[in-house]
Amino acid sequence: MTESKGALRKAALLDAAEEVLVTKGNANAAMRDFAAAAGVRIGHLQHYFPTRSDLIHAVLERALERSLRRLEETAGFDLGSDASGTLSRDDSYRLLTALLLEHSELADVRMHVEIWALAASDDQAAGALRSFYTQYAAHVQGVVRRGRPELSEPTLRGVAAAIVSLFEGAAVTRSDIAGLRTEQGDHAIIRTAQWLIHGQEAAQ
Numbered sequence: 282m283t284e285s286k287g288a289l290r291k292a293a294l295l296d297a298a299e300e301v302l303v304t305k306g307n308a309n310a311a312m313r314d315f316a317a318a319a320g321v322r323i324g325h326l327q328h329y330f331p332t333r334s335d336l337i338h339a340v341l342e343r344a345l346e347r348s349l350r351r352l353e354e355t356a357g358f359d360l361g362s363d364a365s366g367t368l369s370r371d372d373s374y375r376l377l378t379a380l381l382l383e384h385s386e387l388a389d390v391r392m393h394v395e396i397w398a399l400a401a402s403d404d405q406a407a408g409a410l411r412s413f414y415t416q417y418a419a420h421v422q423g424v425v426r427r428g429r430p431e432l433s434e435p436t437l438r439g440v441a442a443a444i445v446s447l448f449e450g451a452a453v454t455r456s457d458i459a460g461l462r463t464e465q466g467d468h469a470i471i472r473t474a475q476w477l478i479h480g481q482e483a484a485q
Contacts, residue, residue, distance in 0.1 A: 334405030368427035384452035
C-alpha cells in the first residue's frame with residue numbers, strides 16, 4: 282500500500298530528528314534545530330509534532346516499532362505482549378541473539394544516549410522515554426510469559442524489567458563508546474537472559 286503524503290512527510294521529519302540527535306546531540310535538539318535539519322519552517326514541523334515531547338515520543342515509538350518488526354522477522358513469531366504459546370530455548374536464543382544485534386548499532390545507541398541526556402533535564406522528554414520503556418518492557422514481559430507461564434504478573438514485570446536493563450546497559454558498554462564487546466561477553470548476556478526467561482530449565 283502506498284503511503285500518504287502526510288505519512289511520508291512525517292517520516293522525513295522523524296529521519297531529520299534522528300539525524301540531529303545522532304550527529305549534533307541534544308544540545309541542538311530545540312524545535313528550530315529539528316526544523317532546520319528537515320529543511321522546513323518550524324510551523325510545518327509543529328503541524329505534525331506540536332511540542333518537542335511529541336517529536337521525541339514519535340522518534341522513540343518508531344524506533345520501537347522498527348525494532349520489533351525486525352525481531353519478529355528473525356524470531357518467526359509474534360512479539361505482542363498478549364501473544365500466547367510456549368517458548369523453547371532455541372526460540373529464545375534466536376530472539377535474544379537478534380535483540381543483542383539490535384543493540385549493536387552505534388547510531389541507535391547515540392540516539393538513545395542523547396534522548397536520555399535530554400530527558401535528565403526535560404520532564405516532557407522524560408515522559409516520552411518512560412512511555413517507550415513501558416511499551417518495550419510489556420513486549421518483553423509477553424516473551425517471558427511464554428517461557429515461564431507459572432509466574433505471577435508482578436514477577437513477570439520484574440523479570441522483564443531486568444532483561445530490559447541488561448540489554449540497555451549492554452548497548453552502551455558494548456558500543457564503541459565503552460568498547461567492552463567480546464564474544465564471551467555476548468554469550469554471557471544471552472545465557473543470563475535465557476536463565477531469566479526459562480529459570481532453571483535454561484541451565485539444563
